[in-house]
Amino acid sequence: MAAAEDTAVRGQATSNVSALRFDDIRLLRTNYLRGPNVWTYRPVLEVWLDLGRLEDFPSNTIEGFTERLTGLLPALIEHHCGVGERGGFIQRLTEGTWAGHVMEHVVIELLNLAGMPTGFGQTRSTSQHGVYRMVFRARDEQVARAALAEGHRLLMAAINNDPFTATDVQRAVAAVKAKVEDCYLGPSTAAIVGAATDRGIPHMRLNSGNLVQLGYGASQQRIWTAETDYTSAIAESIASDKELTKSLLASCGVPVPEGQVVESAEEAWDAADSIGLPVAVKPSDANHGRGVSLELTTREEVMDAFAVAEPEGSDVMVERFVRGYEHRLLVVGGQVVAAARGEVITVTGDGQSTVAALIDKQLNSDPRRGAEEEFPLDLIDLPTDAKLQLELLRQKLDGNSVPEAGRVVTIQRNGNLGVDCTDQVHPEVAHAAVLAARIVGLDIAGIDMVAQDIGRPLAAQGGAIVEVNAGPGLLMHLKPAVGSPRPVGRAICDHLFPDAEGDGAVGRIPVIGVAGSRGTSVLARLVAWLVGLGGHHTGLACRDGLFLERRRVDARDSAHWEAAHRLLVNRAVQAVVIENGAETILRDGLAYDRCEVGIVTDLDGAESLAEFDIRESDQMVKVLRTQVDVVLAEGTAVLNAADPRVAGLAPLCDGAVILYAVDPRAEALQAHQAAGGKAVLVRQDRVVLANGTSESFLPGLGRLTVWRASHAGVELDGLLAAIAAGWALGIPLNLIGAGVEAFEADLHAALASLQLSQTQPLNEQLA
Numbered sequence: 001m002a003a004a005e006d007t008a009v010r011g012q013a014t015s016n017v018s019a020l021r022f023d024d025i026r027l028l029r030t031n032y033l034r035g036p037n038v039w040t041y042r043p044v045l046e047v048w049l050d051l052g053r054l055e056d057f058p059s060n061t062i063e064g065f066t067e068r069l070t071g072l073l074p075a076l077i078e079h080h081c082g083v084g085e086r087g088g089f090i091q092r093l094t095e096g097t098w099a100g101h102v103m104e105h106v107v108i109e110l111l112n113l114a115g116m117p118t119g120f121g122q123t124r125s126t127s128q129h130g131v132y133r134m135v136f137r138a139r140d141e142q143v144a145r146a147a148l149a150e151g152h153r154l155l156m157a158a159i160n161n162d163p164f165t166a167t168d169v170q171r172a173v174a175a176v177k178a179k180v181e182d183c184y185l186g187p188s189t190a191a192i193v194g195a196a197t198d199r200g201i202p203h204m205r206l207n208s209g210n211l212v213q214l215g216y217g218a219s220q221q222r223i224w225t226a227e228t229d230y231t232s233a234i235a236e237s238i239a240s241d242k243e244l245t246k247s248l249l250a251s252c253g254v255p256v257p258e259g260q261v262v263e264s265a266e267e268a269w270d271a272a273d274s275i276g277l278p279v280a281v282k283p284s285d286a287n288h289g290r291g292v293s294l295e296l297t298t299r300e301e302v303m304d305a306f307a308v309a310e311p312e313g314s315d316v317m318v319e320r321f322v323r324g325y326e327h328r329l330l331v332v333g334g335q336v337v338a339a340a341r342g343e344v345i346t347v348t349g350d351g352q353s354t355v356a357a358l359i360d361k362q363l364n365s366d367p368r369r370g371a372e373e374e375f376p377l378d379l380i381d382l383p384t385d386a387k388l389q390l391e392l393l394r395q396k397l398d399g400n401s402v403p404e405a406g407r408v409v410t411i412q413r414n415g416n417l418g419v420d421c422t423d424q425v426h427p428e429v430a431h432a433a434v435l436a437a438r439i440v441g442l443d444i445a446g447i448d449m450v451a452q453d454i455g456r457p458l459a460a461q462g463g464a465i466v467e468v469n470a471g472p473g474l475l476m477h478l479k480p481a482v483g484s485p486r487p488v489g490r491a492i493c494d495h496l497f498p499d500a501e502g503d504g505a506v507g508r509i510p511v512i513g514v515a516g517s518r519g520t521s522v523l524a525r526l527v528a529w530l531v532g533l534g535g536h537h538t539g540l541a542c543r544d545g546l547f548l549e550r551r552r553v554d555a556r557d558s559a560h561w562e563a564a565h566r567l568l569v570n571r572a573v574q575a576v577v578i579e580n581g582a583e584t585i586l587r588d589g590l591a592y593d594r595c596e597v598g599i600v601t602d603l604d605g606a607e608s609l610a611e612f613d614i615r616e617s618d619q620m621v622k623v624l625r626t627q628v629d630v631v632l633a634e635g636t637a638v639l640n641a642a643d644p645r646v647a648g649l650a651p652l653c654d655g656a657v658i659l660y661a662v663d664p665r666a667e668a669l670q671a672h673q674a675a676g677g678k679a680v681l682v683r684q685d686r687v688v689l690a691n692g693t694s695e696s697f698l699p700g701l702g703r704l705t706v707w708r709a710s711h712a713g714v715e716l717d718g719l720l721a722a723i724a725a726g727w728a729l730g731i732p733l734n735l736i737g738a739g740v741e742a743f744e745a746d747l748h749a750a751l752a753s754l755q756l757s758q759t760q761p762l763n764e765q766l767a
C-alpha cells in the first residue's frame with residue numbers, strides 16, 4: 001500500500017499512548033474523478049488528507065484501536081487488502097498501517113453495509129510528510145461523500161476511544177443508505193444500466209433521477225426507468241386510460257372483463273346488476289392498486305367501493321370480477337421475458353390478538369417488507385389503508401377485532417407479485433400478452449392478467465387482461481420472493497441494442513482522444529477535419545473551442561470534461577475528437593470510458609501540476625497512459641516514437657498501435673516496424689505510411705516543404721499523428737492526403753472562410 005508504510009519504522013511509538021488524543025485527520029481536498037483516471041477505469045472519489053500527528057502513530061501503536069475498530073465493523077475481516085486473503089486487512093492493522101489506509105477500508109465497509117458495494121480502494125503517500133491520497137470506487141459522488149464523512153467520524157472515534165456504539169454505526173450506514181436512495185438510480189434503471197455495462201455499453205446519467213443515456217452521440221438510446229426512446233407517447237396515454245385500453249384490446253379479440261364507466265354510486269350498483277355479480281370497482285387511471293375493490297357482491301359493498309375509488313382517479317369503472325390469481329407479464333420487444341404471480345395475503349387469528357397486531361406479527365415482520373424501494377414487498381399500514389379497511393369491513397372486522405383462533409382473514413388480494421412463474425406461461429397466454437402490448441403500442445409493457453392457472457389458455461378458464469402498464473417496475477422480476485430472478489435488464493438492453501454479442505462497438509461512435517500538450521489543439525482540429533471529410537458529422541472539443549462540424553459553438557477553452565460530455569450527449573454527433581490535457585485527466589478523469597483512437601504526443605507540462613504532486617515529466621507517464629488504457633480492442637493507439645517513454649506505452653493498449661516520428665531513425669519506430677507494426681514517418685520530404693517494413697507515400701500529399709509553407713500552424717509531428725489517426729479510422733488514404741492539403745491551419749482564416757459560406761461540402765469537391 002502506501003509507500004511510506006513500507007519504509008517507515010514500525011512500532012516506534014511509546015507503549016503508553018492510550019491517553020493521547022489526536023486531532024481530526026484533515027481532508028485537504030476531495031475530487032470526484034468522473035471517468036477513467038490515473039487510478040482506475042471507473043469513477044472514484046479522490047481524497048487528499050493530512051494525518052497530522054497520526055503520521056507518527058500507525059495502527060499498532062494506538063492501544064486498543066484495532067479491537068475497537070473491528071468491534072464496530074466486524075466485516076472488515078472480509079477485506080483481503082494487499083495480503084490477498086480473508087483477514088488480510090486485519091493483519092495489516094495489527095502489524096501497523098497508517099490512518100489514511102484505514103480510512104479507505106472504513107469507507108469501503110460503510111458502502112458495503114449501505115448496499116452499494118465497492119471493490120476498489122487505494123491509498124498512496126505524497127511527497128509531503130503526512131499527506132496521503134486516498135481513493136475509492138464511487139458510482140455516485142454524493143453517496144461517496146456521505147460515506148467519507150461518516151467513515152471519517154467513525155475512524156476518529158475509534159482512534160481516540162470516544163463513545164461510538166453499534167447504534168451509531170447503524171445510523172452512519174442509514175445516512176449513506178439514504179444518499180443511495182436519494183441520489184442513485186432506482187432498482188429497475190440500475191438493472192438495465194448494469195446489463196449495458198456487462199455488454200460494454202457506456203452510460204451517462206442525464207438528470208438526478210432515472211433518465212439515462214446508453215451509448216454515445218448518434219448511437220445512443222435513452223431510458224427513463226422502463227421507458228425507452230421507442231416508447232410511444234400515444235401508447236403511454238392509451239395505457240393510462242384503462243377503459244380505452246380495454247376497448248382496444250376487446251376489439252382485437254383479447255379477453256378483457258366487460259364493464260363500464262359510472263358517474264355515481266347508484267349508477268355503479270346498476271352497472272353491477274347488469275354485468276352480473278361479483279364485480280370489481282376501480283378508478284380508470286390510478287395505479288399501484290389504489291382504490292381497487294374486488295369481488296363485490298352486495299349493493300352496499302359496491303357503493304362503498306365507489307366512494308373508495310372516486311377520489312383516486314378521474315372516472316370510476318365497474319367490471320366483471322375475474323376469478324383467479326393476479327399475474328404480471330413483462331413484455332419486451334414482442335416477447336414475454338418474465339412473469340410473476342401474486343399471492344393473496346392473509347393472517348390467521350389466535351383468539352387473542354387484534355387484526356392490527358396480527359398484521360404486525362405475521363406480515364410486517366417479514367424481512368422482505370420495508371418502506372424503501374429496495375424491498376420487494378411493502379409494509380402494511382392499516383390506519384392509512386382505506387382499501388384494507390373496506391376489505392376487513394366486508395369480513396365484518398376492523399383493526400381492533402380479535403378473530404377466533406384459526407380464522408383466516410384476507411388482508412390484501414393484489415399487489416403482492418412475489419412468485420416467479422415465467423416458465424409456466426402457456427404459449428397462448430404469452431401470445432395474448434404480446435398482442436396486448438402491440439395493440440396499445442408499447443415496446444415495453446407490464447400486462448396485468450387474472451387467471452386461475454397461467455399454464456392454461458385464458459379462454460378455457462375465463463381469464464382476462466385487466467390492465468396494460470407503460471414503464472412497468474422490474475423489481476418483482478429481479479427480486480422475486482419465490483423463484484429465480486429473471487434477467488429483465490438484459491432483455492431491455494438487448495431490445496435497445498439488438499446487435500450480436502461480442503461486438504465491442506455497440507452503442508458507440510468513433511471517439512478520438514488526444515492527450516499531450518504540444519500542438520495538440522491544431523492536431524485535434526486536423527483529426528476532426530479528416531474525420532468530417534470521412535463523412536461523419538463530427539464534434540470537437542479542444543483548447544480552441546467546442547465545434548460541431550465546422551461551426552464553433554463555444555469559443556472558450558474546451559479541453560475539459562464538461563465540453564467533451566456535451567459532445568457525447570449530442571444525438572447529432574457521429575464522431576468526436578476530444579483533447580485532454582494532463583490536468584483534465586488528473587482533475588476530472590476522461591469524459592469517455594473507451595475510445596477508438598487514443599493519441600499521445602508528449603509528456604510535457606509537469607511544472608504546472610504541483611497541485612497534483614507531480615513534479616517531473618517521468619510522473620506524466622502514469623497520467624497520460626490513461627489515454628492508452630482506454631483504447632478499445634478494435635481501436636488504435638497513436639504514439640509519438642520520438643519520445644521512448646511515449647512509445648513505451650504501446651504494451652498498455654488493448655488494440656493496435658501506430659507509431660509516428662518525423663525522424664525515421666527513431667529507435668522505437670524502427671523496432672516497431674521490424675516487428676511488423678504500422679508507422680507514419682517522413683522520407684524524401686514526403687509522408688510515408690509503413691506496414692512493417694513495407695512503405696508507401698501517402699497519396700494526395702506532395703512535398704512537405706511546400707505544404708509547410710502554407711500550413712505554418714501545424715508542426716510536422718502533429719501532421720503525422722493526424723494522418724496516423726485517419727489511417728487507423730479507415731479513412732481512404734487519398735482523402736487523408738487531399739484533406740491535409742486543404743486544411744486551414746489558421747483558425748481565424750478557417751472560421752472566416754466558413755463565413756464566406758461554402759455551399760458544397762469539401763468531401764464532395766474532392767470526390
Ligand SMILES: Nc1ncnc2c1ncn2[C@@H]1O[C@H](COP(=O)(O)OP(=O)(O)O)[C@@H](O)[C@H]1O
Pocket residue numbers: 242257280282286287288289290292294319320321322323325326327413414415448449450466467
Ligand atoms: N375485473 C377484475 N377482476 C379481478 N381482479 C381484478 C379486476 N380488476 C383488477 N383486478 C385486480 O386488481 C389489481 C389491480 O387492478 P389494476 O386494474 O391493475 O389497477 P392498478 O392500475 O392500480 O394496478 C389487478 O392486478 C388484479 O389483480
Ligand SMILES: [Mg+2]
Pocket residue numbers: 288289448467469
Ligand atoms: Mg395494475
